[in-house]
Amino acid sequence: MIPELGHLAVILALALSGAGAALGLVGAGLGRSAWMRAAASAVWGQLLFMALGFAALVYAFLVDDFSVAYVAQNSNSLLPWQYKISAVWGAHEGSLLLWTLIMGLWMAAVAACSGRLPLGFLARSLGVLCLLNGGFLSFLLLTSNPFERLLPLPPADGADLNPLLQDFGLIVHPPMLYAGYVGLAVPFAFAVAALLSRQLDSAWARWSRPWTNVAWAFLTLGIALGSWWAYYELGWGGWWFWDPVENASFMPWLAATALLHSLAASEKRGAFKSWTLLLALTAFSLSLLGAFIVRSGVLTSVHAFAVDPTRGLFILAFLALVVGGALALFGVRGGAAWSAVRHGLFSRETFLLLNNLLLVVALAVVLLGTLYPLAYEAATGGDKISIGPPWFNRFFTPLMLVAAAALGVGPFVGWKRSNLRRLGRRLLACFAVSAGLALLVGLLLGESLSLGGAGALLLGLWIVATQGADLLRRRRLGGASTPLAYWGMSLAHLGFAVSLLGVALTHELSVEKDVRLAPGETFVQAGVSFRFEGVVEASGPNYRAQRGLFEVDDGGRHLQLAPEKRRYLAGGSVMTEAAIDPGLFKDIYVSLGESLDGGDWAVRIHIKPFVRWIWLGALLMAFGGTLAVADRRYRRLALRFAPGRRGLAGRPAGAGTAA
Amino acid sequence: MPPKRRNRLLAVAFVLVGAAAAVWLLLLAANESLNLFYPPHKVVNGDAPVGVGIRAGGMVLEGSVQRAPETLQVAFTLTDRQGADFQVLYDGILPDLFREGQGILVRGQLDASRVFQAEEVLAKHDENYMPPELMSLPTNGGSGLASPAEPH
Numbered sequence: 001m002i003p004e005l006g007h008l009a010v011i012l013a014l015a016l017s018g019a020g021a022a023l024g025l026v027g028a029g030l031g032r033s034a035w036m037r038a039a040a041s042a043v044w045g046q047l048l049f050m051a052l053g054f055a056a057l058v059y060a061f062l063v064d065d066f067s068v069a070y071v072a073q074n075s076n077s078l079l080p081w082q083y084k085i086s087a088v089w090g091a092h093e094g095s096l097l098l099w100t101l102i103m104g105l106w107m108a109a110v111a112a113c114s115g116r117l118p119l120g121f122l123a124r125s126l127g128v129l130c131l132l133n134g135g136f137l138s139f140l141l142l143t144s145n146p147f148e149r150l151l152p153l154p155p156a157d158g159a160d161l162n163p164l165l166q167d168f169g170l171i172v173h174p175p176m177l178y179a180g181y182v183g184l185a186v187p188f189a190f191a192v193a194a195l196l197s198r199q200l201d202s203a204w205a206r207w208s209r210p211w212t213n214v215a216w217a218f219l220t221l222g223i224a225l226g227s228w229w230a231y232y233e234l235g236w237g238g239w240w241f242w243d244p245v246e247n248a249s250f251m252p253w254l255a256a257t258a259l260l261h262s263l264a265a266s267e268k269r270g271a272f273k274s275w276t277l278l279l280a281l282t283a284f285s286l287s288l289l290g291a292f293i294v295r296s297g298v299l300t301s302v303h304a305f306a307v308d309p310t311r312g313l314f315i316l317a318f319l320a321l322v323v324g325g326a327l328a329l330f331g332v333r334g335g336a337a338w339s340a341v342r343h344g345l346f347s348r349e350t351f352l353l354l355n356n357l358l359l360v361v362a363l364a365v366v367l368l369g370t371l372y373p374l375a376y377e378a379a380t381g382g383d384k385i386s387i388g389p390p391w392f393n394r395f396f397t398p399l400m401l402v403a404a405a406a407l408g409v410g411p412f413v414g415w416k417r418s419n420l421r422r423l424g425r426r427l428l429a430c431f432a433v434s435a436g437l438a439l440l441v442g443l444l445l446g447e448s449l450s451l452g453g454a455g456a457l458l459l460g461l462w463i464v465a466t467q468g469a470d471l472l473r474r475r476r477l478g479g480a481s482t483p484l485a486y487w488g489m490s491l492a493h494l495g496f497a498v499s500l501l502g503v504a505l506t507h508e509l510s511v512e513k514d515v516r517l518a519p520g521e522t523f524v525q526a527g528v529s530f531r532f533e534g535v536v537e538a539s540g541p542n543y544r545a546q547r548g549l550f551e552v553d554d555g556g557r558h559l560q561l562a563p564e565k566r567r568y569l570a571g572g573s574v575m576t577e578a579a580i581d582p583g584l585f586k587d588i589y590v591s592l593g594e595s596l597d598g599g600d601w602a603v604r605i606h607i608k609p610f611v612r613w614i615w616l617g618a619l620l621m622a623f624g625g626t627l628a629v630a631d632r633r634y635r636r637l638a639l640r641f642a643p644g645r646r647g648l649a650g651r652p653a654g655a656g657t658a659a
Numbered sequence: 660m661p662p663k664r665r666n667r668l669l670a671v672a673f674v675l676v677g678a679a680a681a682v683w684l685l686l687l688a689a690n691e692s693l694n695l696f697y698p699p700h701k702v703v704n705g706d707a708p709v710g711v712g713i714r715a716g717g718m719v720l721e722g723s724v725q726r727a728p729e730t731l732q733v734a735f736t737l738t739d740r741q742g743a744d745f746q747v748l749y750d751g752i753l754p755d756l757f758r759e760g761q762g763i764l765v766r767g768q769l770d771a772s773r774v775f776q777a778e779e780v781l782a783k784h785d786e787n788y789m790p791p792e793l794m795s796l797p798t799n800g801g802s803g804l805a806s807p808a809e810p811h
Contacts, residue, residue: 369689372686384696385694387694388693388694388712515731516731573755574755575755576755593753596726602751
């Protein structure tokens with residue numbers, strides 16, 4: 001009964017999304033303010049019904065209702081309760097339900113926080129969001145109903161959740177990632193609404209900025225969590241594989257990062273406005289492309305969902321409709337946003353443009369590398385290829401190094417133009433400081449770095465030095481309060497530097513060994529000794545394990561590591577659980593391979609310096625992006641459209657945009 | 660042609676030529692580093708090149724897995740169960756889902772004696788997911804490659 005109610009709730013949410021789209025878009029077109037206000041109610045209704053539908057599925061998992069096909073396929077009575085909840089989004093149908101729930105939350109957030117935007121603009125934005133949600137909900141109901149029953153003969157027990165997914169990382173990674181993916185629908189909707197209402201001044205850029213920041217922060221966290229999960233759970237010790245599914249989340253991130261920067265120029269200087277619009281449309285379109293790649297099974301990936309051609313076809317059609325519609329609208333109306341804002345060669349505008357150029361080229365590289373195997377297969381009539389990480393690294397790394405070099409200069413440079421001579425002196429000082437620091441760090445590490453590694457080290461410290469110098473300069477100039485937006489930007493840029501340092505140093509200094517060890521044998525690597533004590537039997541709530549015991553001596557520090565090889569009772573699948581000693585400067589990573597003859601085991605031993613910095617940097621970036629949203633000027637914006645002066649449709653709102 | 664329009668046309672042409680050149684270079688590099696997939700019969704009949712990075716796949720022949728006594732070296736045979744099979748050598752840890760009778764992918768090179776020197780061995784990610792490369796191989800009655808389209 002409960003699953004049927006959940007199904008009904010989703011159907012009602014779909015009906016409301018249609019109503020919301022009609023009320024918002026048609027209402028704004030006709031200038032009927034009552035209709036436009038009703039669009040917000042339709043949004044709240046959708047959130048309510050999505051929450052009910054989602055709760056119904058959670059309930060079905062918690063009470064082990066194996067008559068529901070999706071529950072039977074992804075749960076088991078032995079599964080611990082927290083994984084029963086996270087199993088809701090462990091496979092295609094349920095994760096799509098989570099996706100639409102998060103869409104509902106974003107829409108409601110827009111309806112709740114943007115009451116002071118001009119009504120016509122808000123109604124159109126909500127209408128577009130409802131339209132998108134309607135697309136997702138139809139996809140869910142037509143091709144991927146999570147409430148489908150297995151009647152009249154339900155199985156006695158479920159097939160279990162994939163053991164790789166029985167993990168804290170999976171509890172948090174998909175909700176964060178989806179919050180980012182779906183959040184990009186808000187700048188998309190704002191861009192479409194701006195085009196529809198011909199409101200192409202820089203006001204819409206200002207309204208978009210906080211939403212873009214938050215969506216971007218979620219996406220950053222989601223990607224970092226996925227990378228961290230892959231590192232400790234997949235048992236290979238890698239943190240990024242250029243796998244199509246990873247690329248699917250990385251492409252919208254690159255576009256959203258470009259959008260963040262381009263929005264700054266559009267808001268503050270009215271520059272690149274039509275380009276910014278295009279980026280807003282692109283970022284969400286790439287989210288949809290990502291959904292297509294993950295859910296259609298067209299590409300080889302270690303963690304794609306199972307193959308189903310109808311689903312792929314549906315998303316492809318939806319993608320074509322959304323992208324085609326948005327681009328057509330942009331083609332017709334976008335020209336009006338064209339602006340020729342003059343700026344000197346050494347201006348912040350130039351550096352933001354350079355940032356966008358680099359990010360878009362990087363995006364093109366990733367897109368090409370991801371889709372080329374598909375095109376190749378189609379063109380050659382079925383020959384299958386894959387493009388390996390070396391190809392991506394060869395093109396992506398230099399682009400990011402150039403970006404890092406430019407990032408050091410960017411914040412120093414003022415809008416319009418800067419005094420080249422004074423700038424040069426400051427930069428030279430910063431360069432000297434960062435070169436000195438790099439030399440010092442290089443000596444402390446006591447290892448020889450490759451040219452690329454040394455360059456990355458220098459550039460990471462270059463960003464730290466320039467950000468620090470700029471902060472000091474601001475303090476000295478006596479600006480009593482440095483705005484939060486500035487702190488946010490600085491933190492995010494420092495986060496980029498920290499990630500860059502982490503990537504470079506991990507890449508340079510990691511030691512990875514597969515060894516064969518007999519019980520009692522000791523293996524020494526990079527000053528760390530591993531004594532293999534043997535393997536004992538152990539058991540968990542829903543698995544039995546062989547637990548390896550390692551006595552590790554890391555330069556006088558003793559610790560024990562106990563990696564496991566688990567066999568899950570329900571599905572019989574085997575999984576490797578690595579044991580990791582995490583540290584700010586070094587991770588020690590041990591995982592069990594296979595049992596060999598004579599009690600020997602194949603053992604994977606990694607020593608990974610600075611690997612935590614990769615995710616630490618992402619955390620800083622996400623925090624910085626969120627901090628900037630709390631800046632005073634977004635609250636001032638709220639005051640400008642004071643209550644009681646709720647704008648009517650077509651009111652030329654936000655004409656003045658003093659910073 | 661008015662100079663303004665000519666300038667714009669030149670700019671567009673410049674961007675187009677630049678983008679085309681960039682894509683061409685990227686694809687050229689991709690052709691060097693891409694890994695073509697070969698099913699067992701193409702490895703056996705000589706279609707697959709020697710000494711070039713490729714990928715191949717098939718089912719692990721029952722009873723063919725042999726390990727070295729002191730090291731991590733392992734040898735096994737991949738087959739399509741239609742008469743074509745080839746030997747694979749690998750030095751490292753096999754994935755959890757590597758089993759006899761299981762469909763797997765290997766990445767590496769064929770050596771001069773047409774033995775596949777694998778750098779990486781990939782097994783199915785879980786019971787339901789099947790690498791698209793292996794979908795075209797015949798199934799073997801129930802186990803291994805059966806029912807790849809089952810949603811999970």
